[in-house]
Amino acid sequence: MKVRDVQHAVLPQATAEERSRQEAVVMLRKLLNAKVRSKNVERYGEEARPAFVAAHGRLPQSPAEVQEAFLMSPSYRRWSAANRAAQEMIWVSVGEPIYRDLDRMTRATANLIDSPDKLGSLALDPSYDPSPEVADVDIHLQPGGYAMDKGAYDVVAGALYECGGNVFSFGQGIGRGDSKAGVILKLLEEHFGGFVPRKMLDIGCSAGAASAAYAAHWPQSEVHALDLGAGMLRYAHARAESLGVAVHFHQMDASELKFEKDSFDLVVSHNLMHEIGEEKRRKMIAESFRVVRPGGIVIHQDVAIRNQPTIVHQVERDWDTHFNGEVHWNTYATADLRADMIAAGFPADTVIEHDLAALQGFANNRWYAISGRKPA
Numbered sequence: 305m306k307v308r309d310v311q312h313a314v315l316p317q318a319t320a321e322e323r324s325r326q327e328a329v330v331m332l333r334k335l336l337n338a339k340v341r342s343k344n345v346e347r348y349g350e351e352a353r354p355a356f357v358a359a360h361g362r363l364p365q366s367p368a369e370v371q372e373a374f375l376m377s378p379s380y381r382r383w384s385a386a387n388r389a390a391q392e393m394i395w396v397s398v399g400e401p402i403y404r405d406l407d408r409m410t411r412a413t414a415n416l417i418d419s420p421d422k423l424g425s426l427a428l429d430p431s432y433d434p435s436p437e438v439a440d441v442d443i444h445l446q447p448g449g450y451a452m453d454k455g456a457y458d459v460v461a462g463a464l465y466e467c468g469g470n471v472f473s474f475g476q477g478i479g480r481g482d483s484k485a486g487v488i489l490k491l492l493e494e495h496f497g498g499f500v501p502r503k504m505l506d507i508g509c510s511a512g513a514a515s516a517a518y519a520a521h522w523p524q525s526e527v528h529a530l531d532l533g534a535g536m537l538r539y540a541h542a543r544a545e546s547l548g549v550a551v552h553f554h555q556m557d558a559s560e561l562k563f564e565k566d567s568f569d570l571v572v573s574h575n576l577m578h579e580i581g582e583e584k585r586r587k588m589i590a591e592s593f594r595v596v597r598p599g600g601i602v603i604h605q606d607v608a609i610r611n612q613p614t615i616v617h618q619v620e621r622d623w624d625t626h627f628n629g630e631v632h633w634n635t636y637a638t639a640d641l642r643a644d645m646i647a648a649g650f651p652a653d654t655v656i657e658h659d660l661a662a663l664q665g666f667a668n669n670r671w672y673a674i675s676g677r678k679p680a
Contacts, residue, residue, distance in 0.1 A: 310513075312461055313412040313546035314539060316467065318401040326397045326471050333390050333475025338620065338666075340383045344620050350545075351377035371620040371626075390475070391445050394625055398467035400448065402460060414457045416542040423550035424519075424527075426541040432555055434532040437581050442629050444472070448511070450579075451533040462539020466511040479664025484574040485517035487660045487671045495656070495675075499601060501525050501569035507558045507592065508576035512540025512551065518572075519549035528568070530554040530561075559587035566597040573604045578636035585636070586644050590680050593648040599680035602650070608670035609637045641674050650676030 318326070348370075355376035356364050364370045374380045402409070417426060439451035446468060452461040474480070492499045500522055506515045509529035519527040529551055531537055536555045544551040556562050557578060571592045577585050592602045612618040620639065624630035645655045656678040662669035 310547070312543050313416065314409050314463065314542045316398075316401040316405040316409060316463060318405075322397070322401045325400075329390060329393045329471055330474045332393070333410060333472070334477060336387055336390060337476060338385065341387070341415045344380055344383060345616055347377050347379040348374060348616050348620070351379055351457055354595065367600050367615060367619050367622070371622070372613055376644040377568070380565070384623065384627060387623070388435055391472075391628060393443060394468050394471045394475075395447055395464065396668065398464060398471060399657050402463045402467065404528070408461060408462070412546070413459050413538060413542040416545040417457065417538065419545065423548065424541065424544055425552045426537060427552070427554045428534050428537065429555045432532070432557075435557055435559075435580075435584065437584065437632075438532060438579060441631055443579055444468075444624070445629050449533075450531070450536055453534040457538065458535045459539035461533050461535035461541060462511040462537075465536060466513060466543075469511070477666030477669055478662060481664040482662045482669075483514065483517060484605055484671070485514035485521075486663050488514075488574075488605055488673065489518075489521060490663065491603065491658060491660060491673060491675070492601075492623050495658070496601060499570070501600075503568050504528070504572070504597065505563070505568045505592075507561075507571065507573040508579070509553070509574075510536055512537075512543050512553065514572075514574050515540065515551045515553075516547055516549050517545065519551050520547070523549075526550075526552070527606075528552045528554065530558070532557060538597050539605055559584045559590045559591060561595055563595045565594050567595045568598055569600045571596045571600070571602045573606075575606050576634055577604055577606045577639075577641070578609075578630065581632050582635055582639065585639070586647070589641075589644050590648040592678075593650060593678060596678050600678050601675060602645075602678070603673055603675045604641075605660075605671060605673040606636065608672040609633070610672055612637070645674060645676045648676075649678070651679060 352373040356373035364373045404614040434451035439449060441673055442449045446464055450461060503526040506529040509515045509531050512529060517531035534555060537555055541553045566666060596602050609621045622634045625633040642655050646652050656675050658673040660673055
């Protein structure tokens with residue numbers, strides 16, 4: 305099943321002019337990433353470090369001082385300002401078609417959610433108050449954040465996430481045939497003998513693209529998915545129903561799962577670890593161990609910003625913490641995730657960190673995953 309840019313009933317129907325604006329943002333971001341950001345570490349040596357030495361009489365000695373030095377570089381500041389502007393342009397380019405087409409999208413959502421012939425389900429919890437460390441942040445500047453909810457049949461958060469995420473990813477050089485679910489399916493095939501779950505859980509499913517892809521790939525499997533935002537989940541549910549796949553969506557916190565012990569054969573998360581703090585991440589990993597069955601597999605996948613070769617590379621990758629609403633970016637990048645998995649109960653010899661190549665797109669694009677297997 306195609307995952308990125310797939311057509312479905314609740315996707316905004318962009319005009320040719322709106323698509324052109326989005327493509328312009330994609331090309332700007334490709335230019336900034338490939339031609340400008342790629343020179344940031346070099347510019348550090350040419351501009352930033354000498355400026356810091358001139359100001360302080362010594363070399364930078366900590367991440368904070370390396371960050372200070374970077375901000376002394378005119379080239380870095382120009383890239384940073386342009387990159388921030390390009391990120392804001394993403395939301396303008398996708399927000400216009402969403403709000404223009406919202407009445408139709410809302411009607412389609414209502415029809416799909418209220419249909420008597422649904423394949424999956426949607427369980428929202430009116431008493432649930434989304435976690436402030438996620439809900440109170442406009443992560444990667446998404447307007448209203450992941451937990452935005454404007455009432456019955458509202459799907460704006462999910463539409464922004466899917467459409468904005470596609471523009472962002474294409475601007476990173478990710479190909480249209482690449483996806484988070486795709487790299488995990490390949491990982492399962494290559495490292496776990498083509499493991500097929502009877503029942504699986506997708507933690508932090510956002511707009512549900514990966515969840516729907518798993519349900520399409522394994523039609524015989526029972527697929528469950530969860531997130532904290534009602535608007536996000538309505539969109540994910542309507543999207544899956546429009547695509548004709550069965551996914552059961554739940555509103556709940558990743559660190560306090562309401563499922564029984566040993567409920568799933570496979571538990572996954574995608575790009576969740578860098579969106580939550582250390583305490584919640586450790587609880588989420590412990591919960592994933594609790595709800596997976598003996599012999600089952602847990603895979604937490606995320607962005608490949610870990611294990612940078614130098615402190616300068618680490619600080620350069622940490623731009624998103626300061627300027628892109630990714631407040632836990634560096635917490636994730638520097639965490640001992642292997643220790644977290646072992647502390648949750650996974651045997652050390654089953655915990656593997658995977659450096660995964662993108663399925664399509666720029667050759668240097670990578671994904672990260674850490675996996676573990678519960679003792680049978």
